[in-house]
Amino acid sequence: MVGGADHGYSEALYLEDLEGNGIELYRDKPVSSWDIREDGRIIGVTEALAAQDIYELGEKVDPFILAEGTRMGHIHLSVKDSHAASQFYQKVLGLEDKFSIPSASWIAAGQYHHHLAVNEWAGKGLAPREQGLPGLAYYVLEVESKEELLNIVKQAQELEAPIKWLNLSELDLVDPDGIVTRIRLAR
Template sequence: MGAVHLKVSDLERSTSYYTEVLGLSVLNRYAGLVRLTADGVHPLILLEQIPGALALPPGRHSGLYHFALLVPSRRDLGNALRHLIGRQVRLGSSDHGVSEALYLSDPDGIGIEIYRDRDRSEWTYLPGGQVFMRTDPLDAAGLLREAEVREWEGLPVGTRIGHVHLHVGDLNRAEAFYSRLLGFRIMLRYGPSALFAGAGGYHHHLGLNVWAGEGAPATPDRATGLKYFTIVNPDPDHIEWLLEEFAARSIPVDARGDGWYFKDPFGIGIRLTTCGIL
């Protein structure tokens, strides 16, 4: 997964939040965008201010549920938890078995997860080969014991976009698009309300749920939230096949110098690229 492009109502307020609270740094400012990074090279988040932005109640439209920043280690997650508690940030948390996670929202109500993965040898698999994920209380005290007693220096080098979790209007259509067309493997069916899909055996690069309601309408373009998320696919042959399939299915694609832009069946923006640096 590559960078996520977010639409915000106040660029300076959001930039301050993502740098001072979340712990990213500004990579550059160009063409009205602020690009944020953890390593000084790879953009993770792009911020764009939308004039007259609409602030919609959460959980009523297809679109972003949350995006997730994956940190390299449990100690890194403990450091983040210690910092966020010190900033008196309102948090949610969970132990998913495959990972430990913190949940928070930015000033526009955009959902954010910060998490660390357990080693794959610790994952539990169901009889059919699906990954077992649970929602248990987080061992926050254990995380804080892992934290380093030093001044917060921000999210560490190695932090990346781990996954995006989306509200969609129909799980069958979502599975047809993301799994049968784009090629992600379904890693877990969470009852009738959610799917988790990944590549390379990962527990999930995509979460897909109907918690906003079956047939949830697309998020309006003028609303704050996700403009697009990025899928990095280094296989040019697979991309060529996908583009042929898009043409055959009359899915509009905007080819630009940094990738191919299109939308899923629910109006959610996607950028497909062979390189995650741009």
């Protein structure tokens, strides 16, 4: 474990995998405790985590098995320009800005605090990951309908973003930083 924080809308523990990729395990707080502004923006904070209180809520389980029903709630991407990356994902995926600072942006669909965050914390001139080197090869985004998938394709084509169809219901979308989003119909 490399850290933990109370973000106002969630409580998070931070880990790193063997390649150094950051992993955030979190649980959302009740929406009634979130700082939601009139314009829909959701303000986050970084405060000390009440780790002992969280520990006492848990059960003793095998430390190498995630609980059934565990799912990825959001992903953070290291990019060279967080504003440009945020604009790209808002346009292509239809996400909305929930909170931004000069070096990062948190975006989401609907009333969630963030499904995707983009930041420059690894360096503003960050070079794209080279094939075969450690790091994120791609992440998967599932959509509910063929229409939603085709709308993403249309928006990506308007921005001339590379798309590679893998089959009739799955494609790879490459953002300006070379990050691949594998988009597929939910099964």
